Amino acid sequence: MNKYKVHIVLVACFVGLVVYGCNHPQQEVAKAPENTFTVKGSLREMDLNPSPPTAFPEHEGKREFISYCAICHSLNYISSQPDFPAKTWEAEVTKMVAKYHAPIDSVTAKKIVAYLVAVKGKK
Numbered sequence: 001m002n003k004y005k006v007h008i009v010l011v012a013c014f015v016g017l018v019v020y021g022c023n024h025p026q027q028e029v030a031k032a033p034e035n036t037f038t039v040k041g042s043l044r045e046m047d048l049n050p051s052p053p054t055a056f057p058e059h060e061g062k063r064e065f066i067s068y069c070a071i072c073h074s075l076n077y078i079s080s081q082p083d084f085p086a087k088t089w090e091a092e093v094t095k096m097v098a099k100y101h102a103p104i105d106s107v108t109a110k111k112i113v114a115y116l117v118a119v120k121g122k123k
């Protein structure tokens with residue numbers, strides 16, 4: 001085989017690979033439950049936080065609550081709780097900080113407790 005023939009074979013291989021690569025259908029991606037997984041053309045979108053912040057009413061302290069209380073778990077952990085008295089919410093937030101090391105300073109923690117009492121407090 002002379003030098004040119006080797007080149008022709010290499011070019012043919014390359015063209016073949018490109019054509020095959022472009023036309024070969026993409027592998028099917030495993031489908032997750034519909035509400036967490038959306039197919040948009042070649043894009044797959046996944047909702048990593050199934051509890052949208054809008055599920056919580058507007059009130060002072062909401063920004064702090066949304067920012068800090070969704071760091072480790074879904075906000076469903078909070079929305080699925082019954083309405084608690086202020087003492088229970090305070091204990092709950094204290095537990096997140098003391099036991100699980102949530103990075104929340106005491107001023108912010110007070111704001112969050114006030115928010116929880118306002119929107120999910122037992123009347």
Ligand code: HEC
Nearest residue numbers: 068069071072073077078081092093096100101102103112
């Ligand atoms: C540093 C991580 C972390 C942060 C930040 C955090 N939590 Fe938690 N939270 C946990 C862990 C761990 C659990 C227990 C999970 C389990 O048992 O499945 C939990 C559980 C809970 C529960 C379920 C009841 C219970 O006591 O186990 C509630 C309610 C809760 N968190 C509220 C909050 C609130 C409100 C905030 C914001 C102030 C918050 N969490 C921030 C780690 C965190």
